[in-house]
Amino acid sequence: MTTMLDATHDPSLRSWVPGADGHPDFPIQNLPFGIFSPPGGTPRGGVAIGDHILDLPAALEAELFSGAAREAAIAAGANTLNGFMAMGAAPRQALRQRLSAMLAAGSPDRDAAGPCLHRAADCSMHLPARIGDYTDFYVGIHHATNVGRVFRPDDPLLPNYKHVPIGYHGRASSVRVSGTDVRRPSGQLKPRGADAPHFAPCRSLDYELELGVWIGPGNALGDPVPVAEAPSHVAGFCLLNDWSARDIQAWEAQPLGPFLAKNFGTTVSPWVVTPEALAPFRIPQPARPAGDPAPLPHLLDEADQQSGALDLLLEVLIHTPAMRERNMAPHRLALSNARHMYWTVAQILAHHSSNGCNLGPGDLLGTGTLSAPDPAGFGSLLETTRGGREPVELPSGETRRFLEDGDEVILRARAARDGAASIGFGECRARILPAR
Amino acid sequence: MTTMLDATHDPSLRSWVPGADGHPDFPIQNLPFGIFSPPGGTPRGGVAIGDHILDLPAALEAELFSGAAREAAIAAGANTLNGFMAMGAAPRQALRQRLSAMLAAGSPDRDAAGPCLHRAADCSMHLPARIGDYTDFYVGIHHATNVGRVFRPDDPLLPNYKHVPIGYHGRASSVRVSGTDVRRPSGQLKPRGADAPHFAPCRSLDYELELGVWIGPGNALGDPVPVAEAPSHVAGFCLLNDWSARDIQAWEAQPLGPFLAKNFGTTVSPWVVTPEALAPFRIPQPARPAGDPAPLPHLLDEADQQSGALDLLLEVLIHTPAMRERNMAPHRLALSNARHMYWTVAQILAHHSSNGCNLGPGDLLGTGTLSAPDPAGFGSLLETTRGGREPVELPSGETRRFLEDGDEVILRARAARDGAASIGFGECRARILPAR
Known part of the structure; x- marks a missing residue:
């Protein structure tokens, strides 16, 4: 479609x-x-x-x-x-x-x-909808590569990455609309070298720059959505900030994945940008690098390969308390593009339902962090500061390894193309409150 | 409380x-x-x-x-x-x-x-409630040990296991009430030795014997529930079968945990057994083995340690098409007990909200598979047949490595104690339909 x-x-x-x-x-x-x-x-x-x-x-x-x-x-x-x-x-x-x-x-x-x-x-x-289930994917290949490199410098992507659109279930109850403050979570932290964990406020709070997908009609339990029909089940798009507590994540995530590191809050932009509005910004799915496996047949549709990707600029900005006090504008931390998805939205949706899992109206999918290949387009501080080792400098003279209380993070998206009117998504913005 | x-x-x-x-x-x-x-x-x-x-x-x-x-x-x-x-x-x-x-x-x-x-x-x-979010835990320590042993024979539990009640988000949309058939899922399988995955019906379909917990009032986003108050947020209990496609799981689960291996279906028993009904069957949380770390203070409540565990027999039975045809009774595959939870329900709930994550009425928690230490009480075929290597023999003369089409799995629970009337949960039962 x-x-x-x-x-x-x-x-x-x-x-x-x-x-x-x-x-x-x-x-x-x-x-x-x-x-x-x-x-x-x-x-x-x-x-x-x-x-x-x-x-x-x-x-x-x-x-x-x-x-x-x-x-x-x-x-x-x-x-x-x-x-x-x-x-x-x-x-x-x-x-x-x-x-x-x-x-x-x-x-x-x-x-x-x-x-x-x-x-x-x-x-x-x-929030535009009562969210039934929220699923977060991991299809930003540069992000997955950057994160994987921390653990496996020579072979950052796991063997399944180019076969499976990797995803996991997130928490629907804590998704909030842009403008809602986010409370810094506390959790079990086990700093490198410590004998045992302790419970304390997160010290490496991060954002993740993602595209959100709102599900439309959906499917009955047991009836997969074929990839060719998947676009008809997309109701629209938003920006999504998958707030992440990196220190909680490091300690809890094995063997079943992220949990308390993510479920304290997810922020979405309020406007549902329709597939119709984005039609002028469809592009072919970028060719897979030579040597990459072809998608399995149930994830492969010619029309989707021809026009299933999106040319959409994605931006992260930070506005610190000091910047606000001095009336400085927010500072851009990264500029990326939705074209860095290794799998299309249709492939994600078809994969999600390929085992019969039922999706329904108001379900929300996140793409995972959409980093560009270059550091100026990394979609999380984990990547930009290399795990906090290389602080980013702000025009206010401050530096950031991770987010501090009072920092506001702003995501923006903009679609622009010769011969089309350029459109945007509005903002996905939230400020960090101190831990309770 | x-x-x-x-x-x-x-x-x-x-x-x-x-x-x-x-x-x-x-x-x-x-x-x-x-x-x-x-x-x-x-x-x-x-x-x-x-x-x-x-x-x-x-x-x-x-x-x-x-x-x-x-x-x-x-x-x-x-x-x-x-x-x-x-x-x-x-x-x-x-x-x-x-x-x-x-x-x-x-x-x-x-x-x-x-x-x-x-x-x-x-x-x-x-279903007794509209399920907002469904979270599955992993607090059956014998199950975690059995599963971990496959990967780490000498050190089966990961370093975080005795500090963190490990859990992950499951799929709320595919939870069904007892009696609803479950369709065998298809998915990406990559048998040992294969060069690449293929898409096919699951060949190692399994059950997991779990206790389910229905959440009551719950908490606002950002406001953790203290462990001492956690029992007042439990509305009741049920049986829960966390159907699992082991072959899909093996290929997809790194690095973000189980996804399509689980979200094709979860079955719960229909009756919400109240905390009041289970009051006579409260027991002290079994002492941690010498050398195990004490729970961190935010997970430790004296009253919970004294009476936060449940003495509740849990049973799995199988009824194959051949057994039904010959009017044979279902065959017991395992008898276990809810006392094999390493963390109490109050600890699970307090942990879940400790970062501020909000729980609400009708949310569902699974405990994870509650295996007994002995093979006669293993709560999944993965454990009972040692990954399919040692088929279980049935009184019908059949054997099973994993579930076959037409098999019906039945979970039962029974609380019995001197001086109390014994009660049960009713059945959690479902039959496997062939893959589409």
């Missing part, structure tokens, strides 16, 4: 909403969905357009929708997007078409739709 | 419900909660008593409850027990007191309550 480009993608399309044209994240070509509360109001579905949010229940009240678009708007206007995600691609596409026409410059709906807009700055954002 | 014994535990207590007295699982001293549908009816909460189920909405309709017990019965009568689990211990105990009086021989409520009973055999059972 490749989404065709249509009038909604036209880079010359303009909107009557002030500030939407040329907006770095939400021009009229994006139209992502999210759950927000207007001032004094309850949570409901909305659409980001420039610095505003279109209130879907209000637009329904104003009778701005009909047919399939209306059915989709009713689902997307609820207090979670689960029902909308369950509907799949066709209603979502109908709604996109209608929203694009409604918000386009010259639209006859301007007078009716205008009162349905809220200034985004006045609203609060919520 | 140690539950005191009271009149509801009196072994001489009798019930007017036919067949309840001396029932192996559900005499009047047990009174577990579950979600069932009567013939032609919708899912609702009920209480198992002998071979019958008390219909809580019907009993509410008959005005059989008042005060705190009524509030609890309203919550427990809903179509999931999440709301009831959220209420905590005091309302649950009030409801238990009332149910015990109502169902006791000589109760004046017999005429009103009698019509609220359904024959259990006519009803269908459902």
Whole structure:
């Protein structure tokens, strides 16, 4: 299922909403969905357009929708997007078409739709869906190589890496929307050379730069999703920060994987950027280096190989208390790209269900850290500071081995390409609170 | 929080419900909660008593409850027990007191309550709760030792095992109630000596004998549950079969732990056996062998050490198609005991939340496989057949290295002790369907 480009993608399309044209994240070509509360109001579905949010229940009240678009708007206007995600691609596409026409410059709906807009700055954002299960993958091959090199300098990737899209189950209950503070966890730490562990606040708190994938219709238990059908089960994308306590992780993770090192918090950006909005930024899956095994047949689809990867810039920034005090802008720690996924989203999804495991609307997948090959694009401090040994210098004159209390980490994404309007994801941002 | 014994535990207590007295699982001293549908009816909460189920909405309709017990019965009568689990211990105990009086021989409520009973055999059972997150632990030390010995014959337990209650996140979406068939998964297999993996049906399908723990009120994100308070967050217990595809597991599990080897299905028994019902079977946590480290202070509570363990017999049986055809009874594969947990349930729960991870009503914990030290009590075929090398012989003349299609696996639990009425959990049973 490749989404065709249509009038909604036209880079010359303009909107009557002030500030939407040329907006770095939400021009009229994006139209992502999210759950927000207007001032004094309850949570409901909305659409980001420039610095505003279109209130879907209000637009329904104003009778701005009909047919399939209306059915989709009713689902997307609820207090979670689960029902909308369950509907799949066709209603979502109908709604996109209608929203694009409604918000386009010259639209006859301007007078009716205008009162349905809220200034985004006045609203609060919520998680877009009740998350059933959250799974985190490990498909950023440069990250896996960097981490593996610590243990196996000459052979950093384990033998299964190029055959299996490696993943593990994360904690759904502690996923929070951008803007929610993250409490530094305590845990069992066993510093090198210590005889026994002790319980103390984490000393090597880290971020991980990831793409998040929201699941749409999903599959029944026992019925795998073929890789060719996998794209129809993707409801959209977000940014995801998989906060990681490296010292807790080092002590606990054998033999069953990360647990308390990760499940104290995961932050996602609030807007669900649709597969339709990202259609202009599809690229072929980068060729595997010579000598790499071909994917097994159940993970291989020609269309997916041709257009299953995403050309999407990913950025991590830090804003320390000292930087805020001095009114300095956040400092970029890394610039990477979603093209560094060794497996496509369709391959991840097909693999996840290949044993019959059931995925459902509102489930969340993380890609794993998407580091670029060069150090300027490493997606975690573990990599950037080489395990804390080489502190990074900040323009404030400070250094960081790992995150300190009060630090704010900001993830951003931006899709840009000749002949397409550039779009972004909005921010995935959170600040570290001291340990309790 | 140690539950005191009271009149509801009196072994001489009798019930007017036919067949309840001396029932192996559900005499009047047990009174577990579950979600069932009567013939032609919708899912609702009920209480198992002998071979019958008390219909809580019907009993509410008959005005059989008042005060705190009524509030609890309203919550427990809903179509999931999440709301009831959220209420905590005091309302649950009030409801238990009332149910015990109502169902006791000589109760004046017999005429009103009698019509609220359904024959259990006519009803269908459902999952007792919407499961938010499911976490599986690894605290059966004999199992961990047996599995570790395969890789490290002289030093089977990893250095963290006696410090950290090892656990990992499982898949909530594929947990099913007893009686639901389990489809044999396919996955990537890489037999010893093969150059590359292939995708095929699992050839070493296994069960794992576990105790399940249903979480009650739980904690807010960032607020750990102290070990001394942990028991008040336990809503009850069940049996749990953590189906495991050993060949998929062997190839996928490094470095992030089991994933597709486990998430195709987990089976739980339908009845939530309360901490109150199990109060007579509390025992001191068995002393750690000399030389083992003491638990860190945040995992150590004197009351928990005195009465935090459970004396609960656990049994696995197999019923093959050939055995069913010849009307043979299921064959016992193992008899073990919940006392083989190296960490108590309170320690597991305190550890899980020690980094601030939030647990909530309806979350499910598995203990990990609870093997006894002797081979007659090994809780998985991986252990019993030593990785498939020593097939187990069945009374039907068949042998098994791992499970075959059509095999049914049955878990049972039984608490028995001098001076207490013995109770059971009912069955956790499922049959293997061939791979698709």
